[in-house]
Amino acid sequence: MHDIRLIRENPQAFDAGLARRGLAPMASELLALDERRRAVITELQAGQTRRNEASKAIGAAKAAKDEATAQALMAEVATLKTRMPELEAEENAVGDALDAQLAAIPNLPLADVPDGADENDNQLIAEHGARPSFAFEVKEHDAIGPALGLDFETGVALAGARFTLVRGAAARLNRALGQFGLDVLTRDHSYEEVVPPLLVRDEAMFGTGQLPKFAEDLFQTTDGRWLIPTAEVSLTNIVREKILSEAELPLRFTALTACFRSEAGAAGRDTRGFIRQHQFEKAEMVSIVAPDQSETEHERMTAAAEDVLTRLGLPFRRMKLCTGDMGFSAARTYDLEVWLPGQGRYREISSCSTCTDFQARRMNARYRPEGEKGTRFVHTLNGSGLVVGRMMVAIMENYQREDRSVAIPDALQPYLKGLNRLEPAT
Template sequence: MHDIRSIRDNPAAFDAGLGRRGLQPAAAGIVALDERRRALLTEIQAGLARRNEASKAIGAAKARKDEATAQALMAEVSALKERLPAIEAEEKGIADELGGRLASLPNLPLGDVPAGADENDNALVHERGSRPDFAFAVKEHDAIGPALGLDFETGAMLAGSRFTFVRGSAARLHRALGQFMLDTLTADHGYEETVVPLMVRDEVMFGTGQLPKFAEDSFQTTDGRWLIPTSEVSLTNTVREQILSEEALPLRFTALSPCFRSEAGAAGRDTRGYIRQHQFEKVEMVSIVTPETSDDEHERMTACAEDILTKLGLAFRRMKLCTGDMGFSAARTYDLEVWLPGQGRYREISSCSTCTDFQARRMNARYRPEGEKATRFVHTLNGSGLAVGRTVVAVVENYQQEDGSVAVPEVLQPYLRGLNRLERISAS
């Protein structure tokens, strides 16, 4: 959500930010609605004050037996009682329209975000790790995976497209990766482990920006709750409608949870394999911080995700997303893309964003700086640490062996009771 006062004070800057997002100017219409609403509020306040004043004057007029004045005052009060509800209804309608317009507009990009239309305009920050060399023809994960337990056919039979039944070696690898990610983030980087609700209310989805604009991208239950598309939704909203003390910040949470996405805009993309699923697991990082520390926190969070990839021995690169490729709530986003030798290209495995105070305003999440009476909005950040299914894909492709087995990265072997190789579970 945007600060209406900042739009009033600098409409040109607001429109310039929208323009960088590829959107048309909106400040003039927003300011006009706000001015009309404020005028109506002033009229309501004046009317209420006059009604109270006139009501008191009626008694005084009757006490001195001035019936003419009393009748005039009674007529004025009656007219105000009739008029005020209409003004209040108009003000509410304008407030709702204003709120709807503000809620539909994305966060403004920070100044260092590169301009661009889509992923082709993203900027390379750095590359890390070494791509593996193979003495044989490498395969993609969907060719290797079925023999290890990535059962795409059974998943589709049970639930339809973009669902996978995972068993055997692949299931063990999946479990090991999730636990390794959680252990790394909690033990090495100070995140607090959590278990989150997987279904949330409308206002919780609104708080992080999924509603109202992106309802079709999520699944809704029969009782009106929403299946979370990421545990960012649950974790970030833990501070909604609260005033935190400055000393309580930063808050850093992590969770391994199932995630559910309709992939409404992904028709025809990644229809094969385990890259894009309706149901998947992800380890999420969320930070709640003061505005002064949010830029440093963004770097810290992204480095935490990079540390997991480094420990797994996977080659990756960090990309700074351009204005046309960022998510709705983000003010700056770093994507981590892992090298997939089977596909011969980098693919996204983590996305780390700072949302500045955009989500905090939607949630009314504030803190009180030490020694001050006034409150400020917190800054919120979120990132993947990592998407578990995509990491399974990365491990399978990067550690594949000529005989169809997959070597286990050393850091994962303790989670697999020392197992150093995932063997085929079938001859298929």
Template sequence: MHDIRLIRDAPDAFDAALARRGAAPSAAAIVALDKRRRELITEAQGAQARRNEASKAIGAAKASRDEAAAQALMAEVATLKQRLPELEAEEARLGTELDTVLAALPNLPYADVPDGADEDDNQLVHERGTRPDLGFAAREHDAIGPALGLDFETGAAIAGSRFTLVRGPAARLQRALGQFMLDRLTREYGYEEVAPPLLVRDEAVFGTGQLPKFAEDLFRTTDGRWLIPTAEVSLTNIVREQILSEEVLPLRFAALTPCFRSEAGAAGRDTRGYIRQHQFDKVEMVSIVAPEASEAEHERMTACAEGVLDALGLAYRRMKLCSGDMGFTAARTYDLEVWLPGQARYREISSCSTCTDFQARRMNARYRPEGEKLTRFVHTLNGSGLAVGRTLVAVLENYQQESGAVAVPEVLRPYLGGLTLLEPQA
């Protein structure tokens, strides 16, 4: 959600920033709605004050036996009594209309975000790690995985397309990856482990920006709750409707959860394999910080995700997303893309975004700076640390052996009882 005062003060700059996101100009309509709403508030306040004044004058007129004045005042009070609810109702209607318009607008990009329409315009920040020299023709994960327990057919038979049954060695590897990621984030990077609800209310998904615009990409239960598309929703809403003391900031949360996405806008993309699923596991990071700390926190969070990739020995690159490729709530996003030998290209494995106060305004999440009476909105950040299924894909492809076995990265061996090699199953 946007600060209406900034739109009033700099409407042209607001529209210019929206244009970078591919959105139509909106400032004039917003300012007009806001102006009329504030006029109604002023009119209602004046009417209420006059009503109170006239009510007191009635008594004085009656005391002086001025019946004509008393009758005129009573008629005025009756008119004001009828007019006030009309003013209040119209002001409430315009307030709702204004909130609806503001809720549909994306966050504004930082100045350093490159302009562009899609992923072709994203900017390379750096590349890290060494791509493996396998010494044989690399196979894709959907060719390696079935012998290790990635059962695409049974998953589809049970639940439909984009669901996979994971069993045997692949299931053990997936569990090890999630535990390793969560352990690293909590033990080395200071995130607090959280086991959050997987079902949330409307206001939670509104707060993090999935509603109302992206409802079709979510799954909804019969009682009106939503399955989380990412633990970002639950973790960020921990501070919903709260006023925090400055001394508790920063707050850093991490969770390993299933995530659920209907992927309504992704028809035909990555229909093969384990890349794009309706249900998948992900380790999520969320930070709640004071505004002046959010720039450094964005770099820190992204470095934490990179540390997981470094430990796994996977080659990757960091991309700064262009204005047209960022998510709805982001002011800046770094994508980490891991090298997949089977596909011979980089694929997204983590996305780390700073959302400024955009989500905080939707959640009314504030803090009180030390020594100040007034509160400010916090800044929120979120990132994958990492997507577990995609990391499983990366390990299968980068650590594949010509025999069909997959070597276990050294950092995962303690989670697999010392196992060094995952052997194909009969």
């Protein structure tokens, strides 16, 4: 959510930020609504003041037996009583229109975000790890996965496209990955583990930016609640409508949850395999910080996600997303892309974003700086610590063997009671 006061102060900078997002100028339209709203408020306040003055004057006129003045004042008060509800209705209508427009505008990119139209314009920051070499023809995960426990056919039979039944040793690996991700984030990176609701209200989805613009990408229940597309929604809204002390910051939360996405905007993409599912598990990271901490926190959060990949021995690279590829609420995003030898390319496996105060304004989440009476909006950040399904894909493709078994990374073997490979069913 954008601050209309900042738009008033520098409309050119606001429009320049929109242009970097590929959007048309909007400052003049927003400021016209803001000007009308403020004019109505001024007229309403003046009317209230005059009504109070006239009401008192009526009594004085009657006491002085000045009936003509009393009647004139009474007529003025009657007119004001009729006009003021009209002004209140107009104030509400104009205010709602302004808020609706502000709520539909994405966050503006930070200065260091590269300009660009799509993923082809993203900036390579660093590459980590050596890509594995194979003395045999490598396969994609959807070719070797069914013999290891990725039952695509039964998943589709049970629930339709983009659902998979995971069974046997693959299910054990699925569970191990989730536990491993939580352990790394809580023990080594100081995130507090949370078990949040998977169903949330409209206000929570609005707070993190999924509503109103992206309703078609979500699943809604019959009672009007929403299945979370990521634990970012539940975790970030922990501070909704709160005023924190500066001493409480930073707050860092993590949760391993099921996530639900309709993938309405991804029709035709990754229809095969385990990459893009309607239901998947993810260990999410969320940080709530003071504004002067957010730059450092973004690097810290991304390093935590990188640590997970490094411990699993997976080759990956860090990309800084361009303005055309960032999410709605993000001011800057780093994507971590893992090498998939079966596909012969890097694919996103983690995304870490700083949202500055964009979500905090939507949630009215604030803190009180030490020694100050006033409050400021916090900054929020979110990142994928470990996306279980995509990590399974990465392990299957990078650790595949010629006999179509898959070696288990050393870091995961303690979670699998020493199991060191997934064996294909005979």
